[in-house]
Amino acid sequence: MLRIAVPNKGALSELAIEILTEAGYHQRRSSRELVLVDPENQVEFFYLRPRDIAVYVGQGSLDVGLTGRDLFADARVKDTAEEIMALGFGASTFRLAAPAGTFTATAELAGKRIATSYDGLLAAYLEKIGLDAEIVHLDGAVESAVSLGVADAIADVVETGNTLRAAGMEVFGEPILASEAIMIGQTGKHPEGLDVLLRRLQGVLVARRWLMIDYDVDKALLEQATAVTPGLESPTISPLQDESMVAVRSMVQKDDVHRVMDELYVLGARAILVSEIHAIRL
Numbered sequence: 001m002l003r004i005a006v007p008n009k010g011a012l013s014e015l016a017i018e019i020l021t022e023a024g025y026h027q028r029r030s031s032r033e034l035v036l037v038d039p040e041n042q043v044e045f046f047y048l049r050p051r052d053i054a055v056y057v058g059q060g061s062l063d064v065g066l067t068g069r070d071l072f073a074d075a076r077v078k079d080t081a082e083e084i085m086a087l088g089f090g091a092s093t094f095r096l097a098a099p100a101g102t103f104t105a106t107a108e109l110a111g112k113r114i115a116t117s118y119d120g121l122l123a124a125y126l127e128k129i130g131l132d133a134e135i136v137h138l139d140g141a142v143e144s145a146v147s148l149g150v151a152d153a154i155a156d157v158v159e160t161g162n163t164l165r166a167a168g169m170e171v172f173g174e175p176i177l178a179s180e181a182i183m184i185g186q187t188g189k190h191p192e193g194l195d196v197l198l199r200r201l202q203g204v205l206v207a208r209r210w211l212m213i214d215y216d217v218d219k220a221l222l223e224q225a226t227a228v229t230p231g232l233e234s235p236t237i238s239p240l241q242d243e244s245m246v247a248v249r250s251m252v253q254k255d256d257v258h259r260v261m262d263e264l265y266v267l268g269a270r271a272i273l274v275s276e277i278h279a280i281r282l
């Protein structure tokens, strides 16, 4: 059975359970369950702290795990574990910040104290840019570290920026890392069942991004219409009782659907219908 680690709490937990459910897996009913066996799908889920997941996969106790790219980088297990798929949710950036007006460039942090919950990630970054600064480890709420006097700056996860703004702080320097939820696995290993898991997740990602569009169009306009809706592979063309017309079915990107409908309408297509795609295997 494929052993999969899933975040039990925090920003990624609910979204992780949602994507796995959409991919057809059973998920735990209560937050007290630590393990869930899904014999039908030949997988076993372990609900763990998001921060620990890279450690379990890196040490080989679990086959794959869903975590954040920043947490994975922080765990320093890149010799034994690797990112195998980006999952398109839980996006954030990892950034330096300080009270507004204090610093403008990263180089100004030489010899200063930087508070973070991501020591491994910050240390690797400081080493990469050749900057010597002191790292102060805090478990969370690092935005308070400067005003309370334990650090001069912080390095933390920024999503909307609301927490920083509320604390009177601003980011500076280049972003350290662009993060999102990812699937990680053991480097170079390909356990049985992994292909199915990845194909299912890929299917959910595509189904989330694409819609199905159907319309009727005059045969004479077919070429122009299908140029607007080329689809993922090739549009389906079906005959209609009115032989001068055809029905077209194609996939269209969600964030493009209204432009496509407008263009088709102007071209003369009618009965333009858009529907959700629930699942897909490419």
Ligand SMILES: Nc1ncnc2c1ncn2[C@@H]1O[C@H](COP(=O)(O)OP(=O)(O)OP(=O)(O)O)[C@@H](O)[C@H]1O
Pocket: 009, 010, 011, 012, 050, 051, 067, 068, 069, 070, 071, 090, 091, 092, 117, 139, 140, 157, 158, 159, 160, 179, 180
């Ligand atoms: N608004 C957000 N706040 C925190 N983490 C976020 C946010 N958006 C996305 N993430 C991602 O979620 C993961 C962090 O999750 P979580 O908040 O559970 O961890 P944590 O802060 O270390 O844990 P905890 O706060 O429970 O001690 C990271 O990969 C992070 O990039």
Ligand SMILES: O=P(O)(O)OC[C@H]1O[C@H](OP(=O)(O)OP(=O)(O)O)[C@H](O)[C@@H]1O
Pocket: 139, 140, 141, 142, 143, 156, 157, 158, 159, 160, 161, 162, 163, 164
């Ligand atoms: O940019 P924003 O949308 O405001 O989100 C970022 C904030 O969310 C996280 O904190 P979390 O809620 O995980 O608390 P913690 O600091 O105690 O971990 C993170 O550490 C930031 O403080």
Ligand SMILES: [Mg+2]
Pocket: 010, 140
């Ligand atoms: Mg947190």
